[in-house]
Amino acid sequence: DGGITQSPKYLFRKEGQNVTLSCEQNLNHDAMYWYRQDPGQGLRLIYYSQIVNDFQKGDIAEGYSVSREKKESFPLTVTSAQKNPTAFYLCASSISRGDEKLFFGSGTQLSVL
């Protein structure tokens, strides 16, 4: 079955530590996205990538980094510079640039120890 796989489901970060969230898709989609969801708030865009080896900052990119070395994979690193990382992180993809019908993964809940 085609879809988007995020791992792990739950992740804990110690202060000063970088952690990486995995996102893999087998939908052959060109575009991939990372969103952050906080309780009672809408989704906020962290980074997006419209093609391999290219990515753009979203609205809240500070304290995060990404890479897009393969079409299928778009990992997100939450760095120690992100002072409030506790949130639910959602990865999504769409067929191509400009197509906003997003397919989402099941999310990673990141908490700080």
Next chain:
Amino acid sequence: GEDVEQSLFLSVREGDSSVINCTYTDSSSTYLYWYKQEPGAGLQLLTYIFSNMDMKQDQRLTVLLNKKDKHLSLRIADTQTGDSAIYFCAENGTGTASKLTFGTGTRLQVTL
């Protein structure tokens, strides 16, 4: 910037109709979307409407768009317990590639 607003909570009885409302500020939106999120899961696209339409129906779902008032609604007929979830509206604002602005989400609770 763009702003999308929704009420946070709606409770309906099973079998009744649910109406979830959304207002947005960006008049340049070309598409408006409804997504559903079940507990602990990602979002799932339910339906969408092009901005030159005022209504779209898809089985139990009816989307109404009032472009003049920048108001979007989602009606779910014969609401079932499986419809309990958070519903997000989203708009594409400037039309920049896939820069959706999401509302805060409306939690729909269906009671027996």
